[in-house]
Amino acid sequence: MGRLTDTRDQIMDKAAELLMQRGFNGFSYRDISTHLGVKNAAIHYHFPSKTDLAMALINEYQQTLRNQTSAFMAYGGKATPQMEGLFMFTESQFCMGRCICPFGALSVDYDDLPPEVRGATERFMSDSVKWLTRVLEVGRDQKEFNFQGNPSEQAVMILATLQGARQMARIHGKETLDQVFHQIRTQLGMRTH
Amino acid sequence: MGRLTDTRDQIMDKAAELLMQRGFNGFSYRDISTHLGVKNAAIHYHFPSKTDLAMALINEYQQTLRNQTSAFMAYGGKATPQMEGLFMFTESQFCMGRCICPFGALSVDYDDLPPEVRGATERFMSDSVKWLTRVLEVGRDQKEFNFQGNPSEQAVMILATLQGARQMARIHGKETLDQVFHQIRTQLGMRTH
DNA sequence: TTCCTTACTTACCTACTAGTAAGTATAACG
């Protein structure tokens, strides 16, 4: 037998990929089980219901976000690498299987999502907005950015833009993503080299 | 018997609503038929496959877009009402059942959409970008708008932003939408009264 | 009056969905 969490991790990896590629209603336990070469019930062993799977995925995203941003949130630092990191992350996710934002995918099915999943989604979004707001505030204070309006509104807008852009890029290709990055940089007064 | 297209129209209305509320994989023929009080096969009579239904919906959107924008595209005019019209349309759609952009919904399921539907989606998006690019060009020329960068990149960005914002508004409420409208107006140098 | 078209219904099909109950091989624990 493999280590404690080997299969479980593989399930989550594949589920994350499928969520981003086909949406929450667009994949089934069978898609995962056939890919891993196990039976359907093996998935149910690790994640009794699809809700449990969704919760595990969202919690993992939340953890990743915290790990990636905690240093900046605690001690501050240069804002530009934070922003460029977001662009790079977005781009790499898209290039790896034309993946859209998992929360974009979840928002489509939002109305028939169980309440706990909605709550977790809401919390993730709040954290994202808080982080980006801070990045924008710090960046403006340090003269790295130069934009008009409220940092928190600007943060909401940028996150919405990236979520939409990843979806549009599926239809119109990666250029869409590059155009949007370029335009955000322009609007923030970042060097576009 | 009703008129030629009465049931057909009702099917398309309900399908459009369901597409925007639950995504393309999130509703079934049964959802439509029970709502209309007809049998499942009646839907198949009008739209043999779900692909046919999707095509009909997209073609309808395309037609509506053309009707709404043809005058401006042909003769020009004030850009501000065009922009505000887009905001109002977005808002009214959201308020009517927390509807997200149908093309956002379709983009999630894009990978298992039949080629003809993908083509139609692509064409709709292109038309939207062309229209908004023109609005931005005209608006800048007429000093209604004042923004940096390329009008077509800015158009892509605004459409991506609105698509993302409609989805985020589902999770974080209508304020998200208002914040994004306000921020777009700010960035375009529009009067925010 | 007969025939054809329109707009359905009834009855069915296969495939797939999430989910469950019971059994089994393996490894670790005491």
Place this chain on the structure above:
DNA sequence: CGTTATACTTACTAGTAGGTAAGTAAGGAA
């Protein structure tokens, strides 16, 4: 050595998905 927990498999369920074939009631045209 026996017990217990882990990590599954086998075999199943009820419900739903999109889709089809055949029948039918009503209206219009010849």
